[in-house]
Amino acid sequence: MSKQERLLLLSDLMLLAVAVVWGTSYGVVKSALVFYPVLGLLALRFGVTFVILSPALRHLRAADARTLRGVLSAGMLLLGIFLCETFGILMTRAANAAFLISLCVVLTPLVEWLLLQRRPSRVESAAVALSLLGAWLLAGDGALSFNPGDALILLAALLRALTVCVTKRVMRDSALPPLSVTAVQSGVVAFGSAAAAWLFAPQQWQALPTLTGHATFWVYVAYLVLACTLFAFFAQNFAIKRSSPTRVSLLMGSEPAFGALFACLWLGERISATAWVGGALIVAASILATVRWTAWRTSAARA
Numbered sequence: 671m672s673k674q675e676r677l678l679l680l681s682d683l684m685l686l687a688v689a690v691v692w693g694t695s696y697g698v699v700k701s702a703l704v705f706y707p708v709l710g711l712l713a714l715r716f717g718v719t720f721v722i723l724s725p726a727l728r729h730l731r732a733a734d735a736r737t738l739r740g741v742l743s744a745g746m747l748l749l750g751i752f753l754c755e756t757f758g759i760l761m762t763r764a765a766n767a768a769f770l771i772s773l774c775v776v777l778t779p780l781v782e783w784l785l786l787q788r789r790p791s792r793v794e795s796a797a798v799a800l801s802l803l804g805a806w807l808l809a810g811d812g813a814l815s816f817n818p819g820d821a822l823i824l825l826a827a828l829l830r831a832l833t834v835c836v837t838k839r840v841m842r843d844s845a846l847p848p849l850s851v852t853a854v855q856s857g858v859v860a861f862g863s864a865a866a867a868w869l870f871a872p873q874q875w876q877a878l879p880t881l882t883g884h885a886t887f888w889v890y891v892a893y894l895v896l897a898c899t900l901f902a903f904f905a906q907n908f909a910i911k912r913s914s915p916t917r918v919s920l921l922m923g924s925e926p927a928f929g930a931l932f933a934c935l936w937l938g939e940r941i942s943a944t945a946w947v948g949g950a951l952i953v954a955a956s957i958l959a960t961v962r963w964t965a966w967r968t969s970a971a972r973a
Contacts (some may be wrong), residue, residue: 674912679907685921688902693928695898696764697936699756703892708756709867709874715891716752716860719899723853729846730854740840741851745858747833752859753866754826764937768929770823772952775801777831778919785835786915793958794916801920801955803897804927807948834906834915841911848907855903920955927952 700713730738759767776798778792790798840851867874879887908920927950933939 673735678912681905681912682921684905685909685918688905689922690896690924690928692766692922693925693930694932694936695894696759696767696929697932698890698893700764702887702894703760705879705884705887705890707874707876708711708753708760709863709869710876711869711891712752712756712760713860713867714878715812715865715894715899716856716863718891718895719856720853720860722895722900723849723856726847726849726853727832729850732957733844733846736911737840737844737846740836740844741846742858744833744837744840744851745855746862748855749831749859749862751826751829751833753863754822754829756973758819758822758826762817762823763939764929764933767823768821768926768933769789769839770820771827771929772801773824774827774830775919775955777828778834779916781835782838785832788914788916790916791860794920797920797955797958798916800958801952803957804879804948804951807944807951822848829850831915831919834910834918837907838910838915838918841907848911851907852900852903897954899935920958 699711699846730741733741758763779794779798782788783790790918825826837851840846841848881888906922907919927948930939930945
């Protein structure tokens, strides 16, 4: 196996780990929102991430204006995603959110085709169709109770598709390390959330829960910062540089299955047998996207 193939395999495994981590994040965020409001939680989560990653900002000195605009654009899109996602989670079930966000798997190939002129392969198209069927079943025979929170999650899914493609363009055309991109994105989300609270919702600024009296909240924050932000966005940016946006989205397509499982175990939300079948189809779609069929056919022919 060549070095490039090993790096691609590593990126695939990291993306599958991100699917697990982000799948659990819906239940964790919903639990954290019991203690602290949306904009304050976002500013805290990404502010801590930005401080931790601030040393990586030194690489921006070598970046040109076009790269900086691209990174800032990706950060603004990420801000939109988390505003929609977090307010959406507040207004809907964690299982609903996990299902609806998976529609970015269906939207990404279309956005990639429009922005990057890369047409999805037949295998990727089949995986997208399988993922869409699984997501529909995961909703419970399509009987999703639609509400404003669901609409926000749908908008977040579209923004996710745009973000993956924009980030791909930035990572493809520049030599910026993934951690530098993650640092800028975190800073934009942190300062954007703080500005939105200051301008439009001052009631979102509240005293932070105490560490001694609300240790559970700080455990949630630590998990969201370390696993769901630092690791997840580094892994995503690392993989985007080495793979296509469609492949990245498909590999993370098992996220709703893990999200539904966690919502069931953590929050006590009821999941039907049909929904479990849907979750299995989504995982199967991710596996279908992971297998390198060209290399497999070549090995089979040699045998």
